[in-house]
Amino acid sequence: MARNTFESWIPEEYDSQVIQRVTQxxxxxxxxxxxxxxxxxxxxxRSAGVGVSLVDKGGAYSEDTSSNDDITLTAKKFGKAIRIAEEDIDDSLANIISxxxxxxxxxxxxxxxxATLAVNAAPxxxxxxxxxxxxxxxAASGLGYGANDNVTVAASAGVTYDDLSDVMSAVEGGDYFDLSRTVVIAHPSFRGTLRKIKDDQSMPVFVRGQQGDAGSPDTLFDLPVQWSLGAKAHATATDAPTGAPLLFVINRDFLRLGIRSGPESIFIDGRDGLSALTDESILKMRSRRGFALGHPKAAAVLVGV
Structure with missing residues (x-):
């Protein structure tokens, strides 16, 4: 009889090390x-909104002509397979898998x-x-957005207070600004720069949060900051981007992440006949996600040095 072990995809529970690591x-x-x-x-x-106009007593209401549309999420698969020698499996299966x-x-x-934030090329x-x-x-003329309207590029001398103010203002001045939902996502290389920038009252614009379970996040101009090693420009999606570091100011409600499946894993035992000539087992891991930004005016980016 063929030996079958873990022969189905195993969803990672929300308290597992995998999910914790991903969300961290x-x-x-x-x-x-x-x-x-x-x-x-x-x-x-995607609603284009509804306008408001003055209606005279006894007068007719004007009709709204806003053009609604939609955005499409298409699921893409991200995964990897690892071959593991049978000798290692016999020694410490649980440790290797984990x-x-x-x-x-x-x-x-x-x-x-x-892939979702920083790639600088078209799909x-x-x-x-x-x-x-x-x-x-x-440019997205139908949405009233011009190319690079919400893009701020730091000079070669480095990021300045004005650069940070400009990228914040690009979102704050639009219809998609909501202070309670606005966040900063930045590459950690900005930390050293931000610690040195102060306002005209010599007060730091960047405040380090209190760490721990009951702690508070880092803040920039009082907005919570989430650090991401993926927030560097690159021509293709990668886990090791090499371009300019990026700092985003975003209304998080307009980051739409499609959840098709995963993260999940499968362990294919080499002793079940599939890999009989190699004495190797295969660990496969995958996740399927879709993504779209709800509206370009809901986000802005600072391109660092």
Whole structure:
């Protein structure tokens, strides 16, 4: 009889090390509005709003002509397979599986953030989504957004107080600003720069939060900051981006993350006949996600040095 062990996909429970690691490392997984997906694509209606006009006594109401549309989430698969020698499996199966799952979760967290936030190219080979950064560099005339309207680029001398003020103002001055829902997502390399910037009263604009279970987050101009190692520009989605560090100011309600499945894993035992010539087992891990920014005016980006 063939031996079958863990021969089905195992969803990672929400208190598992994998989920904890993903949400600790990924700003998008932690902050975005989750959208359950029961197929590989899902359309989300987008309201264009409703105007208001003065109505005279006994007068006729004018009719709103705003054009509604939608955004589409398309699920993409992120995964990896690991071959493990039978000798190692016999020695410490649980430790190997757990260690590799957490290792994958770390890389996945950086990858999903880079894919959704920081890729500087259009969807295509190696680019699963229209990232926030790329969308902000493109004109969307139907939405009243011009190319790079909400993009601030720091000079070669480094990020300044005015740069930070400009990127904040780009969101604060629009219809999609909600102080209670606005967050900052930034690459950790900004930390050293931000610690040195003060306002004209010599007060720091960046305040380090109190760590721990009952602690508070770091803040920038009183907005909570989530750090992400994936928040660097890159031509394709990767867990090791090499471009300029990015700082985003975003209304988190407009980060829409489609949840199709995962993270989940499967262990295929090499002794079941599938890998009989190699004495190797395979650990596969995957997650399927979709993503879209609800409106370009809900976000702004500072491109660092």
């Amino acid at each position: 490392m990924s700003a998008v997984e932690a902050l975005a509005s989750p959208v359950p997906m029961s197929s590989d694509s899902k359309s989300i209606p 260690t590799k799952q957490v290792d994958w979760a770390t890389s996945y967290a950086k990858f999903i953030d880079n 295509g080979s190696g680019v699963p989504f229209t990232s926030v950064y790329y969308q902000l560099t493109q």
